[in-house]
Amino acid sequence: MSDFLLRSARVVPLQPGDGPGPEPVDVLVRGGRVVEVGAGLAADGAEVVDAAGRWLTPGLWDAHVHLAQWTLSSGRLDLAGARSPEDATRLVAERVAEYPDLPVIGFGHRSAGWHRDVTVTELDAVSGDTPVVLISGDAHHAWLNTVALLHLALPVRDSVVREAEWFGAYARLSTLVGNDGTSPEAYRRTMDAAAAAGIVGLTDFEFSGGAAEWAERWVAGADVLRIRMSTYAENLDDVLARGLRTGDPVVPQLPDAHRLTMGPLKIISDGSLNTRTAWCCEPYGDAHRLEYPAGQPNLSGAELRDLLRTAHASGLEIATHAIGDAAVAEALGAYRDVGARGSIEHAQMVNRADVAEMARLGLRASIQPAHLLDDRDLTEAIWGERSERCFAFRWMLDDGVELAMGSDAPVSRLDPWLAMAAAVHRSADDRDAWHGEQALTPQEVLAASVDGAPTVGVGSLADLVLLDADPLAAVQAADPAEAAVLHAERLRDMTVAATWIDGKLAHSTL
Structure with a gap:
């Protein structure tokens, strides 16, 4: 931690009526906390940083x-543009020809939109x-060769x-590709890169070696952010x-141990839309192709409640993955029964009454708006x-309901400004907002x-x-739809001048 005086910063209000107003103020930081906000503050030995009228947020x-x-x-074969099995196998063939001695690890294809199911034979x-x-x-299924x-x-x-x-097999993937891509460096x-985007902390839902693995990488220098480690x-x-x-x-015992903390127990209660395993109250539109026409739960109701009960009794919060509306309803019932x-x-598809129940139970909705794109x-x-x-x-x-924004990286980019823009505009192209009635400001x-x-x-x-810019600045627009487009453009283009974490400068272009 370091002490500094941030001179001439505009504090961004997060709620209507918040903040000291549009005029720049000085912000004095000591011991990892803001201790004074006002005009013309004395530095009293603290380092002085000139914000030059830029905008300050948590x-x-x-x-x-x-x-x-x-x-x-970053080292994987990008399959996001593959529109068919043939596209994917062509990209694989090109990679194999270029690097015949290296395993091919690809990511990003969306096979639910393809015209047929894939086979191992064609990949072989x-x-x-x-x-x-x-x-x-x-990330809910993988296409492997023999x-x-x-x-x-x-x-x-x-x-x-x-x-x-697949989740179990993913944990063994390092035996195929090694650990160079996940070294502390x-x-x-x-x-x-996250700090350069303004990120100071994240909840890590990786399938990992847990506390011992995190301790090893932390002391080796992977200690920039605040981390909540899930299990x-x-x-x-x-x-x-x-x-x-x-x-x-x-x-x-770790240095700065207060920044590496225990997070929740993660439970994957159902599947996903793309894999068509999200558990729904009604069948999928292409149910004739599916073994389970409405998807299915990954755990029985009893198994889900037993896990919640064990974790809750031990002082752990629970993060329950639930994408389909049936999965959301079952998860809410489990939280209610266990307390x-x-x-x-x-919470990708919800019934209206279940949203009210989520609020009544005091549960957060951990949402990833870029997925809607x-x-x-x-x-x-x-x-x-x-x-x-x-x-x-x-x-x-x-x-x-309390909202907590995220990316689900690598499913979407680790980019908070993309997520914010998606929630504001709800479109990635020239089409009108997709159910714009659900947009946020x-x-x-x-x-x-x-x-x-x-x-x-x-x-x-x-x-x-x-x-470097005011994220809440008014825009000149003919109607609310155009205003949403302009707000989203500004959010996507936002640049970060500086990021401090626990009072320590983690990124700066000043």
Whole structure:
């Protein structure tokens, strides 16, 4: 931590009526906290930083990241543009020809929109003895060739590997590709890039080695951000044996241990839209292609409640992945029965009454607005009129549900400004906003991106972001639809002049 006086900064209000007003003020930071806000403050030995009238907000958080997978993604074969199995196999063949001795790890294809299901046989035909693992854009299934299936100790088959079987295999992927892509140095680069976007902290939902693995990379320099480490049921016994409760330092002996804390138990209660395994109250539009026409839960109701009960009794919050409306309803019932606390992750399709129940139970909605940009067309195709209940952010906010914004990186980019723009405009192209009645305002999305922090003021954590432009500035527009477009453009183009985490400068262009 360091003491500094930020001179001439405009504090951005996060709620109507917040903040000291539009005029620049000085902000004095000591011991990791804001201790004074006002005009003409004395530095009293603190370093002076000139904000030159820029805009100051609390630091941004990403509430849902798979940090190892995001860190690895830069070295993976990008399949986001593949529009058919043939596109994907062509890209694989090109990569194999260029690097025949290296495994091919691809990411980003959205096969639910393809004209047919894929086979292992066709992947084998273009890959030979080179292992190939193609991870879907939602990360809920992977298309492997036979060599990769055998290497990862998976039964040989002619179809993709889905859900729990894939999640278990992913943990063994390092045996195929090594750990170079997730070294402490690689993590450090990822964290530096996040800080440059204004991110001061994130919740890590990676399938990982838990506390021991985080401690190792932390002391090796991957310690830039605040991190909340989640756990899955497979590692829950280790967390309980360590006596860790949500909010505790993961390893108290580490330097700056207060920035690496225990997060929630993560439960993946259903699947995803793209894999068509999200659990719904009604069948999918292409149910004739599916083994489970309405998707299915990954756990029984009893199993879900047992996990919630164990975690809650041990002082852990629970983050329950629930994408389909049936999964959301079942998760809410489990929270209600057990009295547990935490969040619904994604809540992609909801029934109106369940939003009110989420608010009544005091559960957060951990949302990833950029997903609506990718899922718009597929949702219309296979959920049809139910799309009006998808990404229902306005319902949630109006009913009093606390929103926590995130990316689900690598499913979407680790970019808080993209997420905010998506929630404001709800379109990625020239089409009108997709169910614009569910859109949020720039002030609302910013407030949902700062981990519940109030507007910068006395007592605030010294997790601060200095912006080169006003994120809430008024726009000149003919109508609300045009205004949303302009607000979203400004958010996507936002640049960060400086980021401080716990009073320490983590990024600066000043």
